[in-house]
Amino acid sequence: MFAELFILMYAAHLAADYPLQTDHQAGCKASHGAAGWRANLAHVGTHFVAVAVALLVGHLVLDLAIPVLPAVLALVWIAGTHAVIDRRWPVAAWMRFARQAGWARHGGAAHVDQTAHVLVLVVAALVLAAI
Template identity: 40%
Template structure:
């Protein structure tokens, strides 16, 4: 039943994302992923690869253990959306520009990099993970 699979899939994606962002991501990746040029893109690509792999492991294990009945193509589509948007969000400028456009520029600057900027970054990731969870369960 989609209504019971959705919260399970969202929880799996969210737990994996938090783990990937805060435990799996290296210090180097965290410090360099938003830098301009090849250095930033290389660090971010490595982070997104490990992030997506962490979510894939969680989703595959959860699907098997919980018997969610997810299809491979739906899980792949959900992971592709999560990974691609994670790359964009973690460049930082898209979230900053969106915050400024929506009148949240002061909130974005509040409390330094772990204040408003971090909260808006995480809220954007959560939103996308909700959409990814829907994609994962849509055709089961």
């Protein structure tokens, strides 16, 4: 069940991060103040809904046994961590710690960002599959 859950949630993540994310969200989600948080939370809401739909599809189409409370907790975990990662400072901090300043200047932050999101999805899929 892990593989099915991960693939469904990863597909939902990709949809929410690329075709469903507005230019405004992408450009402002890491901005300081209320406007930045509004853009960030609108983007995170898209993730929440996309992953919820993916889990529902997994339940209805693939007959995956996904209990409601663990599913909701997984959605909160995914949305909450996504909000923090997309503020961009955690990625920048990691890249400074890992001595990746050159890679950061040449587009590496986007790869580190996506890796962090994928690791969050792996944890969520593992926990859901273990229940």
